[in-house]
Amino acid sequence: xxxxxxxxxxxxxxxxxxxxxxxxxxxxxxxxxxxxxxxxxxxxxxxxxxxxxxxxxxxxxxxxxxxxxxxxxxxxxxxxxxxxxxxxxxxxxxxxxxxxxxxxxxxxxxxxxxxxxxxxxxxxxxxxxxxxxxxxxxxxxxxxxxxxxxxxxxxxxxxxxxxxxxxxxxxxxxxxxxxxxxxxxxxxxxxxxxxxxxxxxxxxxxxxxxxxxxxxxxxxxxxxxxxxxxxxxxxxxxxxxxxxxxxxxxxxxxxx
Amino acid sequence: xxxxxxxxxxxxxxxxxxxxxxxxxxxxxxxxxxxxxxxxxxxxxxxxxxxxxxxxxxxxxxxxxxxxxxxxxxxxxxxxxxxxxxxxxxxxxxxxxxxxxxxxxxxxxxxxxxxxxxxxxxxxxxxxxxxxxxxxxxxxxxxxxxxxxxxxxxxxxxxxxxxxxxxxxxxxxxxxxxxxxxxxxxxxxxxxxxxxxxxxxxxxxxxxxxxxxxxxxxxxxxxxxxxxxxxxxxxxxxxxxxxxxxx
Numbered sequence: 001x002x003x004x005x006x007x008x009x010x011x012x013x014x015x016x017x018x019x020x021x022x023x024x025x026x027x028x029x030x031x032x033x034x035x036x037x038x039x040x041x042x043x044x045x046x047x048x049x050x051x052x053x054x055x056x057x058x059x060x061x062x063x064x065x066x067x068x069x070x071x072x073x074x075x076x077x078x079x080x081x082x083x084x085x086x087x088x089x090x091x092x093x094x095x096x097x098x099x100x101x102x103x104x105x106x107x108x109x110x111x112x113x114x115x116x117x118x119x120x121x122x123x124x125x126x127x128x129x130x131x132x133x134x135x136x137x138x139x140x141x142x143x144x145x146x147x148x149x150x151x152x153x154x155x156x157x158x159x160x161x162x163x164x165x166x167x168x169x170x171x172x173x174x175x176x177x178x179x180x181x182x183x184x185x186x187x188x189x190x191x192x193x194x195x196x197x198x199x200x201x202x203x204x205x206x207x208x209x210x211x212x213x214x215x216x217x218x219x220x221x222x223x224x225x226x227x228x229x230x231x232x233x234x235x236x237x238x239x240x241x242x243x244x245x246x247x248x249x250x251x252x253x254x255x256x
Numbered sequence: 257x258x259x260x261x262x263x264x265x266x267x268x269x270x271x272x273x274x275x276x277x278x279x280x281x282x283x284x285x286x287x288x289x290x291x292x293x294x295x296x297x298x299x300x301x302x303x304x305x306x307x308x309x310x311x312x313x314x315x316x317x318x319x320x321x322x323x324x325x326x327x328x329x330x331x332x333x334x335x336x337x338x339x340x341x342x343x344x345x346x347x348x349x350x351x352x353x354x355x356x357x358x359x360x361x362x363x364x365x366x367x368x369x370x371x372x373x374x375x376x377x378x379x380x381x382x383x384x385x386x387x388x389x390x391x392x393x394x395x396x397x398x399x400x401x402x403x404x405x406x407x408x409x410x411x412x413x414x415x416x417x418x419x420x421x422x423x424x425x426x427x428x429x430x431x432x433x434x435x436x437x438x439x440x441x442x443x444x445x446x447x448x449x450x451x452x453x454x455x456x457x458x459x460x461x462x463x464x465x466x467x468x469x470x471x472x473x474x475x476x477x478x479x480x481x482x483x484x485x486x487x488x489x490x491x492x493x494x495x496x497x498x499x500x501x502x503x
Contacts, residue, residue, distance in 0.1 A: 134361060
């Protein structure tokens with residue numbers, strides 16, 4: 001019993017310590033965005049890495065998600081004779097929930113793992129130490145641009161996801177199943193409110209920051225060589241996915 | 257001058273540095289020898305503030321680097337350069353950009369001057385200008401070390417720390433790197449600390465040799481004196497005898 005309590009206590013203390021460390025890491029990383037040199041070029045490079053290079057996978061995921069929503073929505077709504085509400089159902093599902101969450105999960109799998117591997121390899125090959133010895137703050141040079149890029153790229157990718165998903169729903173609902181084009185779009189315009197869009201934007205901002213924070217933190221504190229990089233990458237994908245879903249619940253309840 | 261005073265460092269309860277005292281004279285090459293895993297690189301990382309000691313001081317011209325923070329620490333680091341064991345070249349930058357990196361970050365020079373200086377360093381390291389376009393993963397081990405040395409030298413630092421500069425290189429390339437260290441030192445007269453275990457090659461370049469054993473400096477003298485040192489541990493290491501003293 002005592003051993004169990006000790007184990008539990010150690011686990012809780014480790015969790016508190018790790019949470020504190022990650023929060024300090026975030027504050028330091030963001031604060032350095034306001035300290036010269038400002039490094040806009042590095043931020044653009046990271047937007048390319050995290051955002052532009054994720055576009056194709058977001059387009060594909062969004063298209064198929066919208067098509068599935070169109071198909072499922074049509075057959076569900078037809079039971080109640082409400083096929084005309086298909087546009088509203090697809091748009092609300094995407095803007096409020098599926099757009100931000102699926103975008104975040106795809107970015108986490110593609111860019112989050114890449115960020116951890118990149119920063120982790122820089123750690124184990126002493127590239128971060130090399131920056132430090134050149135009086136260049138590795139947090140400012142490596143981590144801060146990635147955090148800003150996450151904040152900028154993920155909301156934009158989410159917007160792309162929403163638009164392409166709505167078009168996917170249109171393809172299935174209107175082109176394939178014969179729902180009227182006018183009712184598809186008019187239902188959407190009538191039912192989507194500014195609060196829905198704002199909620200989606202806030203979620204995508206929080207998710208973007210969370211994914212890149214976890215990915216950078218895990219990479220920055222990588223230990224034990226190649227195996228450590230592999231473990232850190234794995235932890236990034238799992239932890240950021242769990243955090244995205246947990247944040248989604250918290251933010252959804254806030255915006256309801 | 258760099259003075260290391262009563263430096264202690266433990267990892268997971270195991271003492272790695274157990275009261276190091278060492279003086280690194282200005283403008284000389286000091287070589288720290290010792291077996292693998294004895295803490296030579298740990299000592300080196302304390303000299304530039306990459307690790308914080310549990311106890312003790314590292315004085316650089318009277319300034320204790322273990323106590324400095326922020327701008328003062330950054331200013332002191334600008335006087336240093338480090339040649340890391342694996343080179344620590346930035347994967348995402350080509351050779352030219354790697355060597356130019358410290359100048360672009362800190363010196364604010366016109367691009368033409370940066371190009372001139374990088375080409376000068378490439379030539380000094382017997383590397384062709386075409387190498388400048390290659391990425392680190394396209395280089396051999398010896399080329400990586402020479403590029404890393406060029407990067408370390410580019411800002412003409414007062415102090416250069418070499419962390420096992422010839423590990424993993426074949427004997428001719430090891431001699432080339434030692435020769436380059438000697439040559440660049442003769443030109444720039446920087447203060448050097450070389451962490452190595454390459455006997456007898458290090459004696460060619462050393463002004464002072466210190467031996468680290470069980471967390472302490474057990475001998476510190478000129479290269480000729482250390483070869484005649486009376487301590488059996490020093491003699492055993494220099495002669496490369498099997499590790500029976502540890503048994």
